[in-house]
Amino acid sequence: MAYRWKNDLTRADATPRALFASRRQVLAGLAASGFATPALALGRSDANTLEQIRSYNNYYEFGFQKEEPAKHAGALVTDDWRVEVGGLVDNPGSYTLEDLIGGLTVEERIYRLRCVEAWSMVIPWSGVELADVLGRIGVQDGARYVAFETVLQPAAMWNANARGMDFPYVEGLRLDEAMHPLTLLATGIYGEPLANQNGAPIRLVVPWKYGFKSIKSIVRITLTAEQPITTWTRIDANEYGFYANVNPQVDHPRWSQATERPVGVGLFGGRRDTLMFNGYDEVAPLYAGMDLRVDY
Ligand SMILES: Nc1nc2c(c(=O)[nH]1)N[C@H]1C(S)=C(S)[C@@H](COP(=O)(O)O)O[C@H]1N2
Ligand SMILES: [Mo]
Numbered sequence: 001m002a003y004r005w006k007n008d009l010t011r012a013d014a015t016p017r018a019l020f021a022s023r024r025q026v027l028a029g030l031a032a033s034g035f036a037t038p039a040l041a042l043g044r045s046d047a048n049t050l051e052q053i054r055s056y057n058n059y060y061e062f063g064f065q066k067e068e069p070a071k072h073a074g075a076l077v078t079d080d081w082r083v084e085v086g087g088l089v090d091n092p093g094s095y096t097l098e099d100l101i102g103g104l105t106v107e108e109r110i111y112r113l114r115c116v117e118a119w120s121m122v123i124p125w126s127g128v129e130l131a132d133v134l135g136r137i138g139v140q141d142g143a144r145y146v147a148f149e150t151v152l153q154p155a156a157m158w159n160a161n162a163r164g165m166d167f168p169y170v171e172g173l174r175l176d177e178a179m180h181p182l183t184l185l186a187t188g189i190y191g192e193p194l195a196n197q198n199g200a201p202i203r204l205v206v207p208w209k210y211g212f213k214s215i216k217s218i219v220r221i222t223l224t225a226e227q228p229i230t231t232w233t234r235i236d237a238n239e240y241g242f243y244a245n246v247n248p249q250v251d252h253p254r255w256s257q258a259t260e261r262p263v264g265v266g267l268f269g270g271r272r273d274t275l276m277f278n279g280y281d282e283v284a285p286l287y288a289g290m291d292l293r294v295d296y
Pocket of ligand 2 (some may be wrong): 212
């Protein structure tokens with residue numbers, strides 16, 4: 001049974017109060033109806049292997065080549081991890097991982113990851129819904145966006161001074177996107193803790209958006225009134241938009257987004273058609289009234 005979230009969760013201008021109230025309604029409905037699965041139902045048998053997921057990565061702080069993060073990310077220090085929570089929140093502070101997500105429901109979610117470079121993988125994440133974390137930190141009235149920042153460890157991140165990029169890597173979501181039940185803070189893959197190259201110890205996963213939105217190794221979460229700056233819009237806003245929803249009808253200026261290459265299907269696997277919102281149709285109401293050619 002596929003769920004549909006048609007309610008105030010999908011209103012871009014909704015206040016934090018309204019978003020949390022409608023979320024409670026939805027959760028009550030789900031409890032009554034039994035269970036729910038995303039519109040795009042994938043199983044572990046559809047997923048890439050752990051070996052593939054850990055060896056073909058984008059984590060530019062560790063190099064631009066796909067095999068470089070696996071080679072170099074071992075140097076990342078993830079002990080005693082802290083996430084600084086601030087901005088328009090009731091409970092700002094320096095959170096341990098236990099403070100941030102301890103006691104929340106950890107779920108396995110098998111999502112397709114569609115990179116803006118036109119390849120894709122299927123990854124069995126484990127993680128918590130970002131909305132649960134936002135509930136814990138207390139979103140204040142006036143907050144409309146969530147900004148995220150990746151750790152910066154120059155000793156380990158040999159490529160963090162790469163020309164044309166400006167680290168730490170930063171990303172952001174509109175509050176209703178952040179509150180959507182598909183949006184995860186992931187801590188594992190195939191039930192194992194995240195490998196450093198996949199964004200240990202905690203990273204964002206937003207399956208209907210291009211992969212660059214799913215920021216790794218998060219050390220800062222800030223609730224803001226204004227749309228935050230993001231690494232890729234700063235590099236080239238004409239090529240990489242803030243929304244970055246997967247959209248086969250809006251091409252990247254330098255290549256088509258109509259199809260994608262599934263990683264690891266072998267020589268004869270061929271390309272597949274890219275789906276609107278990467279197949280996660282239930283998010284469409286988030287963008288009602290928006291022109292996704294303008295807000296790409
Ligand atoms: N900090 C940081 N986060 C990042 C990136 C990065 O370079 N640095 N790359 C992004 C891109 S372009 C993609 S496609 C995904 C890849 O995630 P994976 O390597 O775990 O498959 O991570 C995203 N998160
Ligand atoms: Mo990507």
